[in-house]
Amino acid sequence: MALVTMKEMLEDAKRRRYAVGAFNVLNIESLQGILEAAVELKSPVIVNIAEVHFKYVDMEAMAPVVQRAAQLAPVPVALHLDHGLSLQTIVRAIRCGFTSVMFDGSMYPLEENIRLTKQIVEICHSVGVTVEAELGYVPGTESPRPNGTEAQPEFFTDPEEAERFVKETGVDALAVAVGTVHGLYKGEPKIDFDRLAEIARRTNIPLVLHGGSGISDEDFKRAIELGVCKVNVYTQMSIEAVNRIKRRLEREPELINFPELLLEAKAGIKDVVKRQMEVFGSAGKCESPSPLCNMCRACRLGRLRDREEAPQPASDERLIEVISKAIASALREWSHGD
């Protein structure tokens, strides 16, 4: 069983100074490309399902597929909701068995973002689900308010606000706006490293970069050195998948077998994921014995330990009890806030 929470995964990344890639899944082929890359490179991996992609992927149908694939994979896998926009989506993800969620309240004023994030943290932590939040605003296609594809310094994360946000909400990881954008850049990406260092110093929790496509390897490494423990990647995977399909159709214009094109897409995604895992330094981190074996237990070493310790999961009844209490209290507060 290699499905783990993102919190424990990122703790190892923070301790050993590497970042775990979070890659968006849209169909079975993209999931296979991502997991094959992780297994071949012995890397932990975060599988993202994004709310903005719900028109392509059915979360309720895909979650069990990811969970089954994670059980079979000899590396730790976290199933993560990317850019959850409402309490409703967060609760759906918890019911689907996600091990972490991102609540994106970045479109709200600070006080409101703190209030909503805090409630979601309370609910998620009561059932052992990790929470990532966003402070500041990373513009672009995956965001709730697309706004061109240029980094906008006026929306960059303020280090002082970040300190307060983390303290008051209790989030496990924080997505920061320091110069990346979702999708493709207009012009040269420029990361504000001083700001990143200051946020890391003040918050001391794993930081997350969204909009990782287009950043140079050197910039990634520097950001990871400063405290980035998770990087979201999607655009580059999509570009490579499309390029492979185009090339195949150029070679074989008569091709009518569409699964052949899906395999091309999968191969392209796998290549991008492998490359990013090397850059992020997560490749090889599951070479056992590793601190990750304690949480993953999927390789031979893990299975041996499992037999000795055999942890008991919480019963369904217990989970339902805890989660309904938390939701009831959050709903009470939300209705008072309106």
Ligand SMILES: [Zn+2]
């Ligand atoms: Zn994002």
